[in-house]
Amino acid sequence: MDLQQLRYVVAVAETRNFTRAAEHCRVVQSSLSHRIAGLERELGIRLFARSSRRTELTSAGEAFLVGARECLAAAERAVADAAAAAGVVRxxxxxxxxxxxxxxxxxxxxxxxxxxxxxxxxxxxxxxxxxxxxxxxxxxxxxxxxxxxxxxxxxxxxxxxxDHDEHVLVVPAGHRLASASQVTLHEVAEETFVDFRDGSPGRAQSDQAFAAAGLARDVAYEAGVAELITRLIARGLGIALLPSAFIRPLAADDPELALVPVVDGPHRIxxxxxxxxxxxxxxxxxxxxxxxxxxx
CATH class of the missing domain: 3.40.190.10 (Periplasmic binding protein-like II)
Known part of the structure; x- marks a missing residue:
């Protein structure tokens, strides 16, 4: 068994295709297949279940893959440590x-x-x-x-x-609060909100602030990225609380959004x-x- 065989196993496991794995490893498919077959003979087990259309890890292959990745990572770290000792970071x-x-x-x-x-x-x-x-x-x-x-x-x-940062209220430019000098959570609690997915740290920042104020709110739309949140706000579908350091540069060039300071809003680190x-x-x-x- 050698490191190249382990690399081939990992490549096939990740691509689920011998041809693509060979392309990734920059070898001909026959050579890659031969080396993996030789490894399977040495181990006495099948690592992959193959058909003309599918390639999947066997249960033994899944167990072997964990150790293979660990071995490759250890080998890479050994090379990097040796280079660092010589003053080169790799x-x-x-x-x-x-x-x-x-x-x-x-x-x-x-x-x-x-x-x-x-x-x-x-x-x-x-x-x-x-x-x-x-x-x-x-x-x-x-x-x-x-x-x-x-x-x-x-x-x-x-x-x-x-850094320490505080959230600001993000509303559509035509919203009733768009020109407010500042707001409190109580003033916006009845609004419809757009926010990050429930359970995520981004969502928790606002959830905890409302809970601390003894307020409930309606989160009608959940999004995985802030860019989608701002697009939903611009269409008038809700409002949001977002980190000021992130949203201010974006809103400065977007006439469809307005930012309002929040007196008792969330903070993040x-x-x-x-x-x-x-x-x-x-x-x-x-x-x-x-x-x-x-x-x-």
Whole structure:
């Protein structure tokens, strides 16, 4: 058994197709199939169930895949650690970010990072804060930019505070409150709301504020991204509370939206989070670019 065979198994498992897996690995299909068949003979088990139309992992293949990925990750880390010891940062860096991140200009940060460490392959993944924190704990991500309600910290990861922010009310330009100097939650509780999905940290920020004020509200529309929320608001389908640092630049160029300060509205804290367990050289290098290297 060798690492190349493990790479082939992972590629077939992810593509569920020997032809596409061979293309991904940049080898001819016959060579990839031969190597996997040889591995199956060595192990004495079938890793894949094959037909002319389908390829799926067997139960044994699913169990083997976990260890195969761990072995490949360990091999990559060994190479990266050796390079780092020689003063060169290499390997992979998996970065996660919430879609409403505002404390850090992530594309600009990655540009600076790439200029310093061009040998690191960076991947970027968007998601909710709870999903991204779980991905760090599961070693699927190295580092992530999160946003959580005030008083709540990311669990099971290292984290530093990047910024504190407050929400503003976002309404259609023709709404009765569009020209108000400020509002309270009590004044808007009877309105129809657009918000993030129930149970997400983005939704919890507003839910907790209304609960603390002893108020209930009607969330008629749920959306996974803030851009869809603002489009629904612009069509007059509801109003929303969104982080001010994120929404102000967008609303400044959108005549269909108006922003109103909220006296007792939600607050959120943006965090940078990474694994507590032995951060990779690539992760430490990103922390250095951010000026947070002493935290690792």
């Amino acid at each position: 390997g992979r860096l998996a970065v996660g970010m919430i879609r409403t991140a505002a404390a850090i200009d992530v594309p600009e940060l990655l540009q600076r990072y790439h200029a310093r460490h061009p040998d690191v392959r960076v991947s970027l993944r968007a998601g909710s804060s709870d999903e991204l924190a779980a991905a760090i704990r599961n070693a699927e991500l190295d580092i992530a930019f999160l946003g959580l309600p005030e008083g709540q910290r990311p669990e099971g990861v290292e984290a530093i505070v990047l 943006e965090y940078l989070a990474w694994s507590r367990f032995n951060p990779s050289p690539a992760t430490r290098a990103l922390l250095d670019v951010l000026g947070a290297g002493s935290q690792a």
